[in-house]
Amino acid sequence: MTIDLHAETRPTGVDAAVAAARRVIDALVRAGDISGADMADVADRLNAVADDLEDTAPPLDERLVDMWRGDGNTRHDPVTGPENPIAPPLRYEAVDTRTIEATTTLGLPHQGPPSSVHGGVSALLLDHTLGVANGWAGTSGMTAELTLRYHRLTPLFEPITVAARQVSVDGRKIRTTGEITANGEPCVTAEGLFIATYPPRPR
Amino acid sequence: MTIDLHAETRPTGVDAAVAAARRVIDALVRAGDISGADMADVADRLNAVADDLEDTAPPLDERLVDMWRGDGNTRHDPVTGPENPIAPPLRYEAVDTRTIEATTTLGLPHQGPPSSVHGGVSALLLDHTLGVANGWAGTSGMTAELTLRYHRLTPLFEPITVAARQVSVDGRKIRTTGEITANGEPCVTAEGLFIATYPPRPR
Incomplete structure (x- = not known):
């Protein structure tokens, strides 16, 4: 059995629009109120896109069934x-x-301390990565307890590595560890206890 | 002394553009590839906005100094x-x-399990809220250790409350707790150890 660690990004469809939206997010946080952009015009154009998307949106129930089909949440x-x-x-x-x-490089939208990754963003990345490691190792579950230790600041604007490893499975209890490193040094370490259960998918 | 628990949202400038960008984010995750929208057109329009913002962006160093002035990261x-x-x-x-x-209501961009908040998003909200509670109580610091316990699923699409309280300050050690509740029931609880130090602001 092979499992997908993540879904592949497609060059067209919603994936292309989402890639463009990420550029907008980054550029807005970079701009603040000190850029040369006409922000009233930017707001009008973004609201027009949102209007068009909302006017053509599928019913929520239909989208929930669609998004949990097949690969599920990846x-x-x-x-x-x-x-x-x-x-x-x-x-x-x-x-x-x-x-x-x-390995990824984060920018201003994920900032906590100056030029550093927000500690809660590190927690988000680690929680998810521990969960995917469980799937990869063959036994998945829901997070029951997660402990994060912050050793040094995690830098923005340079590559960081997020890693996780399933350590043990004892009945329904799954133990998994992970870390974020930069330049080979640990920035954040995580220990997770997961319980092997999962809520039903929307149908 | 009064401190701001959060910055007020202004009706114009970058805040208005950011509010519109949030609508786009929500609508894109809602749409997926099953909406009636022309996603190639949406991608083109979003890339055009990103191009304009990038063409007029301030230098990164200048923006970092600007964004850490006064209220700092709020x-x-x-x-x-x-x-x-x-x-x-x-x-x-x-x-x-x-x-x-x-109190807030989260939607599809923050989903983990079906119709539930991602456990890592709950960690992000709690880490930040514990930090703001420290500022409110008068002694702030950097997260050293954060433990999260997940008691029940945190729902999307309905109000949830994120709360935090500074419990003690012992020398440089700050202890803070928090929880996310829905319908009065605890979904996630957090215990944090913070160290009273903070890196210098960009100048």
């Missing part, structure tokens, strides 16, 4: 999903049968 | 910032001299 989740503008997105590779990792 | 952080499209945004109120809370 196309739309807020960490790897090519359909989600909030996702950086992370692109995982398998390191071994129980370990995965992704 | 205008641009990824949880409350009116200049950050990724922020839901949370709007805090003081409950007492050491406790704050915010």
Whole structure:
């Protein structure tokens, strides 16, 4: 059995629009109120796009069934999903049968301390990566407890690696660890306890 | 002394453009590839906005100094910032001299399990809220350790409350707790250890 660690980004359709939306997000945080842009015009153009999307939106129930079909959440989740503008997105590779990792570079939308990744964003990336490592190792579950330790600031604007490894499965209890490193040094480490259960998918 | 728990959203300038960008983010995740929208056209229009913003962007160093001036990160952080499209945004109120809370409703961009908030998004909201509670109580610091316990699924599409309280300050060690509740029931609880230090602001 092969499983997808993340969904592939397609060059057309919603994935292309989402990639463009990520550029808008980055550029707006970079601009603030000190750029030369006409922000009233930008707001009008973005509201016009939102109007068109809302006018043609599928019913929520229909979209929920659609988005949980097949690969499930890998196309739309807020960490790897090519359909989600909030996702950086992370692109995982398998390191071994129980370990995965992704390298990414984050910018101003994910800032906490000056020029550093927000501690809560690190928590988001790690929680998700621990969950995907569980799937890769063969036994998935819901997060029951997650402990994060912050060792040094995680930098923006340069490559960071997010890795996770399933350590043990004992009955329904799954234990998984992970870390974010930059320049080979650990910035944040995580320990997670997951319970092997999952709510039903929308039908 | 009064401190701002969050920055006020202005009706014009970048805040208005960011509010429109949030509508686009929500509508794109709602649409997926099953809406009636012409996604190639949407991508073109969003890329054109990004081009214009990038062409008029301030130098990064200049923006970093600007964004850390005065209120510091409350205008641009990824949880409350009116200049950050990724922020839901949370709007805090003081409950007492050491406790704050915010009520918000999250949608599809923040989904983890079906129709539920992503566990890592809950971690992001709690980490930030614990930090703001520290500021409100008078002694702030950097997250050193954060433990999250997940008691039940946190729902999308209905109001949830994110609260935090500074419990103790012992030398440089700050202990803070928080929780996310829905319909009065705890969904996620958090315990944080913060160290009273902060990196210098860009100048």
